[in-house]
Amino acid sequence: MKNMNTENERLKDEAWREWGPYVSNRQWGNVREDYSPDGNAWENTSHDQAESKVYRWAEEGIAGLSDSKQLLCFAFSFWNKKDKMVKERFFGVSNYQGNHGEDVKELFYYLDNTPTHTYMKMVYKYPISAFPYDQLVQESLRRSKSEPEYELIDTGIFNENKYFDIFIEYCKVDADDIFIRVTACNRSKENAPLVILPTIWYRNNWSWGYNDYKPELKKSKNGVIDILHDSLSIKKFYARNANSEALFCENETNISKIYNRPKTEGYFKDGINDFIIKGTKTVNPKKIGTKACFKIDTEIAAGESKTFDFRLSPHEMNDAFYDFDEIFEIRKEEANDFYQNLQANIPNEDEKNVQRQAFAGLLWNKQFYHYNIAKWLKGDPNLEAPRNFKNFVRNTEWKHLHNKDIISMPDKWEYPWYATWDLAFHCVSFAMIDAGFAKNQLTLLTKEWYMHPNGQMPAYEWNLSDVNPPVHAWSVFRVFKIDENINGKADIKFLESVFQKLLLNFTWWVNRKDIKGNNLFGGGFLGLDNIGAFDRNMEMKDGEHLDQADGTSWMAMYSLNMMRIAMELAMYNDVYEDMAIKFFEHYLYIADAMEHIGDGKNGLWNEEDGFFYDVLQLSNGDSISLKLRSIVGLIPMFAVEVIDHEMIESLPKFKERMDWVLRNKPELTKLVSHWQVEGEGKKHLLSILRKTRLTKVLHRMLCEEEFLGDYGIRAMSKIYEKNPFIFYAHDRQYVVHYTPAESDSSMFGGNSNWRGPIWFPINFLIVESLQRFHYYYGNNIKVEFPTNSENYFNLNEVAEKLSKRLCSIFLKDENGNRPFNGGVEKFNQDPYFKDYILFHEYFNGDTGKGLGASHQTGWTSTVAKMLQPRNLLSGLNKELITRD
Structure with missing residues (x-):
């Protein structure tokens, strides 16, 4: 049997x-x-x-x-x-x-x-x-x-x-x-x-x-x-x-x-x-x-x-x-x-155990989620809802939302409600074991009883109108490619149906979060609730606003994700070539805006520091660069795509338009690179970061005195541990310290926690981005790892080393201890505890101790993807990134 x-x-x-x-x-x-x-x-x-x-x-x-x-x-x-x-x-x-x-x-x-x-x-x-x-x-x-x-x-x-x-x-x-x-x-x-x-x-x-x-x-x-x-x-x-x-x-x-x-x-x-x-x-x-x-x-x-x-x-x-x-x-x-x-190609039994429990947690965290906003706001015939609409009632603008489905939760105790950007990461892990469910989840969030008529996607039930990083398109294409590689056929119907709805969502972003219409975005929260000097959702006076390095970079990434999906669909239906062209140009405009904001000195890129920063635009026309080094300045790395010339040649309208742009708009030409790789042909790199800037950002990111920890990339530079960042605005002082574990502040909520810990979703995207850059540059870029160590590695090797640091959070060290256990001897050594794994929400930036929600296997389940043996792939119908 x-x-x-x-x-x-x-x-x-x-x-x-x-x-x-x-x-x-x-x-x-x-x-x-x-x-x-x-x-x-x-x-x-x-x-x-x-x-x-x-x-x-x-x-x-x-x-x-x-x-x-x-x-x-x-x-x-x-x-x-x-x-x-x-x-x-x-x-x-x-x-x-x-x-x-x-x-x-x-x-x-x-x-x-x-x-x-x-x-x-x-x-x-x-x-x-x-x-x-x-x-x-x-x-x-x-x-x-x-x-x-x-x-x-x-x-x-x-x-x-x-x-x-x-x-x-x-x-x-x-x-x-x-x-x-x-x-x-x-x-x-x-x-x-x-x-x-x-x-x-x-x-x-x-x-x-x-x-x-x-x-x-x-x-x-x-x-x-x-x-x-x-x-x-x-x-x-x-x-x-x-x-x-x-x-x-x-x-x-x-x-x-x-x-x-x-x-x-x-x-x-x-x-x-x-x-x-x-x-x-x-x-x-x-x-x-x-x-x-x-x-x-x-x-x-x-x-x-x-x-x-x-x-x-x-x-x-x-x-x-x-x-x-x-x-x-x-x-x-x-x-x-x-x-x-x-797990046939995973030789280590401890790694197998960690991966299998990661999948177990992902599967156990499925939940029946039922929420009908219209009924909830009004109350039932037999259950009064004494709403005080003159004061404060949540989610009043989401009366259309009627959820009654099985959905992957972040954590069925601490977060027993879906979060759209969390779910995108869940689905990448789900695709390895159940691509059908992953596709179902990504499709579900774009249905009309979820997505707002204006195109916004619901964030989470405490504030459905909050703004999560727009990673849905990224996840859709990742799941599409993993599914194709596993099952041997492309689910074009899935890709096409979600793409159509994402067009509405992309338009919402452009219309609502680009305040001045200049391709610079300020989404506010964007998942990084405590990463800034002040609340980035704060309403500012006299038209002042924040141009966010992460918000703008997420949109550049979104543009490239949509372009890549459109190119894939165009291989089956040439109608989509026009959409690929549209998103190609949109990416160029966003990338160019990041170059030329303000007077050059206060742009999102700071040449002197070799880093990206948020910029506060003042009512008098001046701007202030908020020189706080956090993962906000690393997110521009995620806006990267590498296209084989073979694919471009197969899309004649796209190729013609790309060539026209490169000929007639020289100011944008530098944003598209091409590279002749011996034996492989020509590749095209679309990225906010060029070679020089990439190496400067990596110099800081891979520095152990700043972002690089023993267990991954920290959310905040460690330089602020002894010398905090201080910023003055409107006669008020704002101070930011590096805190490796839970936050010491509750100004953005009871569990604000973004000032130092290691987060798997961000680290996962860092690893993927490095691999994409390596696919383009190969051994033509080598960087020190760690910075100032005089040990140089190509970007794929750096990605592998970061993956190992992240995975080591859960694996036994030479003394049989697992860092996520935080040094608790009973957890590490007791025979009835030592092989049980918890997948926390985030991890101490110095020790790797698990923090936050203890069963957030959702996005932390991406460790299962990192533990899968790597296989760098290329070609029209294969995705090169992490271990497919």
Whole structure:
């Protein structure tokens, strides 16, 4: 029954994607659940309230599973007989409680997953002692911005191994027939009690005033719960231990507890919790409801483990577990075969482990995302929305937005909502294992129920109108090429359909973010929320504005991405040659504007420093170059494209227009280079950075006293560690320090964090850009690595060395330590921790310690691409960049 191509075959059948890990890790504290008049989402619903309050838009749980419309959910809950509440959801501090913003205070690891979710595995480390809820909140509130975050490991609760390793596994018998296994291992030296509650419930669709259909769950016989829903094929929930007690309540808000109203009759959402913890009569004795579980009350001996099995199935059967062990092993083998084939050229077992867990985290972070702005703003017939439109209400200009899809999340606890530019990076990693899903995600964000009628793409739910770097076109072409290389054929329909929508988005950028119409852009936030001397979204007086080196460079990159897509489409339909010409010229105008802004002294490029800076344009016509060295000045590297002359020759209209521009506009000629490579023919380089400027920027970027760290490129030059950048404007002083970890400032939000850490998305684009430049220059450019070391390497070798530094964050060093663990000995050396990987949001610029969201496998999953063996490719139908 073993078949190396089984998982790839399943990917062709959408039915296998219907059930997956689509339940959020946190629904409380989100904008879409905020019905307050002041827009304070973090205080509108708290972690403790979530026990009793029903959600409007989606559900949360531990290792949750649901169908693609989230009609039915399954997740595990636990109780160690000491906690104040059943552990139904992961705990963390809110944005106001954490000294660096919101932060999950749990330890769990995603270990395995396949693209169709036919096999999934994770482990949750649940303390045997009472969970320190209050201690975590109080200490987090006490700590200052300059102190590290207070984590669960710091409480000492894992001392003497007083915890359970709870392994949760799923495997699919069929597309809608699912085996579930939980194995609890007592790592301590004492016997310990544990209550396990495998729970199923319906998302509440009946309480809001639109739909009066209310499905049911009810006991059938011992060990069997009937699932009665007219839209679900799954009809039975089985427990292998038929003597497990079944408990029932309703997925309804306990109004008396949440709103301090007189007690009402009923079996509410918190009914099972109250029954388990307090022994109250809060579960339905008639064994019927919309939320139900099996109760497994057990004791696990010291150092021992116990396993319990369950099944969600459309079939009624006397023995639902006769082939359980056999099928579980088959699915594990199929998962191993799938990844063994992908990792065939990776010899190092530790690298394989890191890559596989990166993919696992990416797949586990899929989520059902539901948000209908028009309904949310207005409120439901049965749920008032007391909006104060005279004061502040989020997203009022996005009434068209109606999202109800499975989407890749950055982190299902800290960021359980999509972010458009994050998603672009997710998709590059997804393309390696499931190009179909990657293409689906990139297409989805351009649909009319996502994209604004004016062409803007939604940023993220806290402010859909914020401006993310325009990397969608880059990701689209990368995914297109990876898919083509893997599957052997070009998906032109996908490329063409997204390109058409990106035309609208590009036009929005040109019309809205080029303030003076001079091809210089100031997008504001652009993902770099704390990188500047002041808030770059700030409204300035008297027409003053900021010309951003990064905003303008992102648009030059966008132009080149669109040009390259149009050229690819023109190979199949010559109509697209005109579009390729249009974006070629647009790139030239942007690149030229960067050259000639202001009086030359205050341009985006500073010749004396050999670096790009933002420029503040004053109302009197003067300009000020903000000479703050940050990754803002590195982003111009990303605007680079290399075109083989063979492709240009095959597009006669494009070639004719390019030649005309180069003949008749000499001021633009220097922006397009050509190079005759012996044995390979002519190549054309389109780049903001010419050879001289490129080497100057790299001189700073590869300097260990500035940007180059042991684990990658820092977001801010380290020179500001001892000598901060100081800037005066409007009678006010602005000061910027290099901070390698979390920010010491909250001026741009609770978790502002861009003043020094290492970020994978930016580093990934740096590596790609270096490889593109190498494809053009070859050995004609060699630079010192590190700067002043007198060791010279070509740009591809530099890219490889940077990749190794980035990958080393997760890999064992000579002492068996992984830098992302931040020197915590238990994480590095303990046999039950040392091979588990977390993929953080960003990393300490000096030590490589993981920071921010701990499960942001989304964009940090690009490490999986870096770990894949490189193969520099060329030619019309192949992409040369990272390890395809």
